[in-house]
Amino acid sequence: MYALDVATSAGRDPSPIVDRLRDAFADRGRVAVVRRDATLDAPTHTTVRVGDGGVRSTAATPVDLEDVLDDLAATHDYAITVGFPDAALPRLALGDIDAADPLMHANDAADVDVAAVADALEATEPYESLASLVARAKRSPDAEFSGAIATFTGRVRAKEGPEDAPTEALEFEKYDGVAEERLAEITADIEARESVHEVLLHHRTGRIEAGADIVFVVVLAGHRREAFRAVEDGIDRLKDEVPLFKKEVTVDESFWRHERDA
Numbered sequence: 001m002y003a004l005d006v007a008t009s010a011g012r013d014p015s016p017i018v019d020r021l022r023d024a025f026a027d028r029g030r031v032a033v034v035r036r037d038a039t040l041d042a043p044t045h046t047t048v049r050v051g052d053g054g055v056r057s058t059a060a061t062p063v064d065l066e067d068v069l070d071d072l073a074a075t076h077d078y079a080i081t082v083g084f085p086d087a088a089l090p091r092l093a094l095g096d097i098d099a100a101d102p103l104m105h106a107n108d109a110a111d112v113d114v115a116a117v118a119d120a121l122e123a124t125e126p127y128e129s130l131a132s133l134v135a136r137a138k139r140s141p142d143a144e145f146s147g148a149i150a151t152f153t154g155r156v157r158a159k160e161g162p163e164d165a166p167t168e169a170l171e172f173e174k175y176d177g178v179a180e181e182r183l184a185e186i187t188a189d190i191e192a193r194e195s196v197h198e199v200l201l202h203h204r205t206g207r208i209e210a211g212a213d214i215v216f217v218v219v220l221a222g223h224r225r226e227a228f229r230a231v232e233d234g235i236d237r238l239k240d241e242v243p244l245f246k247k248e249v250t251v252d253e254s255f256w257r258h259e260r261d262a
Helices: 015-026 065-073 114-122 130-138 178-191 224-241 257-261
Strands: 002-008 031-036 046-050 055-058 078-082 091-094 104-106 148-155 167-174 196-203 206-209 213-221 244-250 254-256
Touching: 002 015, 002 114, 015 031, 015 078, 015 091, 015 114, 031 065, 065 078, 065 130, 104 114, 130 148, 130 196, 130 213, 148 224, 178 196, 178 224, 196 224, 213 224
Parallel strands: 002 078, 002 091, 031 078, 091 104
Antiparallel strands: 031 046, 046 055, 148 213, 167 206, 167 244, 196 213, 244 254
16 A cells, blocks of 8 residues: 655645545545544544545544554555654645655645656655555465465564663664565575465554554465464564665664664
């Protein structure tokens, strides 16, 4: 799923550009709009509008955008978020608004080429979740021969021990091109094993908060033993062979892990 955040300057209604983007994305796949409405009494109220016209609303408890996107990623091709200024997503910025490195910036909604936005969005890293990867594995042409799906999820550990300074977040950067090539090689090697039908590896990049998910491995196999072995080898090889750079942000300091370990 590709996810785009729309940010507008104060007092500007984002609805016209959101509607245009939704219609453009709908020509390419199923779309969800996740909107936090600050005009409501409950500032955490979020309405999720999905492509088939259904509506799901949440007002009783604070909304975790990551949880919402994780659910949507299994069934949608695109998501547009509105009202989440801290979302770590590609961003379309409209008007006089400070947005760091936006995907696209325009003074007015009429100036936005929505097809160009869709093309630029599809050049970014898609938003994946464990559920979306499992759903993809189940759609494999070899699914009828599988009796097992095994998974691994890596997350940001807040502490190694009780005396450690808490980790607030990790930031990941990848060596573009090379990282994708190595992931493809690992996937092909493991899928070549007997009874292993599908291997999906995904590592998130950017800032990831403590407690959030970082990396997923999903294996579709004929039997559990092959699935378990493939998952273990997949995460081990990903960590050993894929060029990813990690910055650790604690309450006391921040540092690139490869420089600290050198």
